[in-house]
Amino acid sequence: MTLRKTAGQYHHGDLRDALLRATGAIVKRDGPAAVTMRAVAKRAGVSEAAPYHHFTDKRELLAAAAAQGFRALGAALAASVENAVDPRDAVLALAEAWLRFALAEPGYYRLILGAHVADLDLAAIPETRAAGQAARDLVLDRIRAYLPDADLRLVFHLTWAQLHGTASLFVERELGEGFTEDNAVALARDGVARLLATFA
Incomplete structure (x- = not known):
């Protein structure tokens, strides 16, 4: 019992x-x-x-739980560039780590970056706000190291759009039955590489 x-x-x-x-x-x-x-x-x-x-309600509970997702994403991102030397390679490694996290943890990915996030006040929970900002700053710092003269926020948001679009299409099975995780990673990595080339 x-x-x-x-x-x-x-x-x-x-x-x-x-x-x-x-x-x-x-x-x-x-x-x-x-x-x-x-x-x-x-x-x-x-x-x-x-x-x-x-x-107070489910929305506040989910917003607090999102901190765990952001910390896991941040850890995956940090590990991907631990030994990176070339700035461009570091950004591409981050892109791959971001996508692999989304594919490995679709539940958490939907929680922290899915469409329903607009209904959650993530910034109201200090640990969630801090964990999300830490993951974002890690990416921004690496973009800055590679493209110091570029509009960092523009590059970040375009990169995010590429990764989020690929991840969402794959997670929701919109890319077809034969489209594998490695296919999705290759597609996103190539897209980000082409994007970076326009600013280099």
């Missing part, structure tokens, strides 16, 4: 962390659309009222 914990059986911070872990597990398995306060409570083994001790 499984005993369900009440909010009082957790230390204050432990309950919040447990709820975020449960949310992350649902996001990874079924995507952000599957997250409900009831489902998170059940996954965490707490009462249905427990999530409301820390989050």
Whole structure:
């Protein structure tokens, strides 16, 4: 028999962390659309009222959980350029890491960069805002190192559009059954390389 914990059986911070872990597990398995306060409570083994001790609603819970997605993306990006020497190669490595993260973690990718993000106030959660900015800054810094005289925000947004478009089409299976992950990575990498060439 499984005993369900009440909010009082957790230390204050432990309950919040447990709820975020449960949310992350649902996001990874079924995507952000599957997250409900009831489902998170059940996954965490707490009462249905427990999530409301820390989050006013599902939107706030998802916004907080997005920090985990941004941190995972940031870690993947950082690892991809750990040994990079050539500035252009570094930007292309970031592009590939970004896309591979999206393909490996479609649930988290939808949460942090999907269409429904407009409904979430990510900036209202300090750790989410910081994690998202850290990932963004890492990319901007590498673009700046390669193209110091370019409009950095323009290059960033054009690069993002290329990667996000490819990732979204692949994740939603719009590129066809025979289109593999490696095909998607090659397509995005080639697109970013051509884009960078126009600014070099």
